[in-house]
């Protein structure tokens with residue numbers, strides 16, 4: 743059965759390759775817009791599920807699809823990718839010297855164009871303490887190009903490692919795909935599918 747990562751994130755592809763050798767990547771084109779009254783937790787789980795189900799509905803044959811989403815929760819405010827340098831600087835300065843949460847949700851769905859057989863989703867929350875970041879540090883970091891496509895404008899696996907004083911949670915979750923939880927969901931869905939041979 744085909745395994746599909748509903749993503750065009752190179753980080754997620756690399757992380758999933760630590761669990762599985764055979765899978766394809768198909769980005770979803772879902773709109774990322776928090777709804778009025780939607781909590782950060784509800785929002786990140788909805789996006790992971792929407793990404794996975796959107797790709798599942800395009801599959802001709804029964805497949806297993808993984809969708810994931812990552813966002814920063816700063817005292818209840820959602821921070822996503824920076825839209826420009828000013829936006830990035832304001833986000834990083836808010837995070838400087840404070841604690842925030844990184845919320846990553848992973849959904850594992852089984853289905854195809856004819857329907858969905860399984861839908862599972864979980865959320866992993868990681869607390870990150872940043873040390874003090876000067877405006878000059880932040881500007882230098884922006885110039886590397888790394889922050890532009892990362893939630894909160896930083897990559898713990900890259901240059902932003904120097905800002906991280908403490909982490910409590912899942913490192914792979916912060917990078918974009920929590921591997922322990924992904925493996926748990928994959929195993930559960932695969933076991934439940936054993937009796938099915940079509941969609």
Ligand SMILES: Cc1cn([C@H]2C[C@H](O)[C@@H](COP(=O)(O)OP(=O)(O)OP(=O)(O)O)O2)c(=O)[nH]c1=O
Nearest residue numbers: 749750751811812892893896897898916917918
């Ligand atoms: C906080 C943090 C986020 N990120 C990345 C993970 C995600 O790729 C990105 C958050 O954006 P997402 O919208 O979750 O994902 P994406 O648009 O990159 O990929 P896709 O929707 O196709 O799966 O930020 C890091 O790489 N390192 C970090 O330390």
